[in-house]
Amino acid sequence: MDTKEVKSTVSNLEKAVDDKTILKLLNILNDDVKPTEKLLRETKVGVVVNKYRSHANPQVSSLVKKMIRGWRGAVQAEKNNKKKSGMSPSSSANSSTNNNNNNNNNNDSTAKSEAAASSTASAPHRSYTGPRSAQKDGVNTQLYDNDTRNASVAALYNSLAVERDDAPKTIVAVATEIENAVYREEYSKLGESYRNKLRTFIMQLRNKKNPELRQRLLTRELDAGKFIKMSPNEMAPEELKKQIEKLHKQNLFDAQGATEKRAVTDRFTCGKCKHKKVSYYQMQTRSADEPLTTFCTCENCGNRWKFS
Template sequence: MDTKEVKSTVSNLEKAVDDSTILKLLNILHDDVQPTEKLLRETKVGVIVNKYRGHNNPQVSSLVKKMIRGWRDAVQAEKNSRKKASASPSASTSTATSVASTPPPQNKASLSSSSATAPAPALATRSYVGPRDAKKDGVNTQIYDNETRNASVAALYGSLAVERQDPSIHILAIAREIENAVYMAEYSKVNESYRNKLRTFIMQIRNKKNPELRERLLSKQITSERFIKMSPNEMAPEFLKKEIEKMHKQNLFDAQGATEKRAVTDRFTCGKCKHKKVSYYQMQTRSADEPLTTFCTCENCGNRWKFS
């Protein structure tokens, strides 16, 4: 069956209601479809057929499971054959290259003299492609008997390694220090508090906009014990700290600007103590065409009143 025929059969299958029609169409697909990755992607036949896996009719569900299993195996075999085909030329090329680059044999005297005078080879610098993590770096994080602690160390390693080129052994050491500090702070227990704290710390460290935090941790400007006691504001990147400070100053200014300006006068008389030293301020408390409301406070007894 070509792509067009498969799509047509799938369309009829979606419209089918009775079990006999569904079984008939499924058998057609089972017998006539030659599954390839391209065909399955274009027609989405696997997606449609898979919907009948939990069908009430056991014949339908059994046939669907058999079809899906067979198609999956066929596609996997296709992928494996492609991999083998692509690997063969590269293997032969590398073999030819190694043979061509093999130096001619030398006598023992020349080898000993050259080894004595030749400088020691420099250590190769590893160039990391893509995001780093413990598995890609070949780092063993199976340190403890507790899997949660091991997973925490691995997650901390991946967070500390974001956009970093530090040696793996150094990153692992810092990750272990942080995890152990949290573990000890929780009285050597892996509990919900332990998990929540580590989730928070991992998110803060992993933040790509906060390279300063990773730098401070890996350079040990911040100790692990100090780090686990820091507030989110203290961990925030410098640009965010400046924004928070700016907002705080603006809010403080706005709050001060909203304070009522009071004036002291002797035009009003306190109805309670009859003193004339009265402070007042005015506000528009009603509609714009109404007069201002005057709020008075007696500076002598503290009595308050208002009038319009």
């Protein structure tokens, strides 16, 4: 599939509502997409597909996890191959300019580098089962002489690792950047403001219904500096944002529907400026058997009064 076809399929996937259609589109992407770093960046297909990682249908969630693992492994292999191919010209140039001893040393060094790159490319991608944590992953979060900061890094790591297969070094690097950004923002003070901010971020990141936030941070689409400036509403899952927006529009509609329509008449006289151009509306403010209350506003001076 080319970029245009992938974008079209992704668009249809975002609009799909029934499990059958979602599975069909996911299978098309799984079978036909040849993942490259450029394609994934241009189409954002990985971000969209990852939203279905926690889908209620186990077939959907299982397929998505398999796709993400495969694409991530393919992109990593692509990067390793680029690094490997980039070494050859350098080694060749060195061999043509250095003496025999240097050539031998360079060749040995290049051979070791190529062997390491080949080993990394061929190594199977690790798949994590069950809840992850810094302790289970064997990650050292004791980075500072302060227990509060170390505990913050560990908590951020645990939140970022929810339903993720990223390498521990990637997760701990992002967790450290977020903690550092908050620490600098609070002018190196570990007070309530520091703790409250980190609690908010940790709660948002550990939300299983918000995989796209973790995805954006771990793929560096969103950096730590911008992340800590976001409001809770901006961090909320896309589905929740849509629900909030829908509720907001409905509330506006309801409020407008409840607004009384004003009529302008010359039957009333303003007691203040004696003009007869008066707008009014009526409401039932007392019991049902009582007459309506009339609210008047003078269009000339703005004077208001009411009567029953």
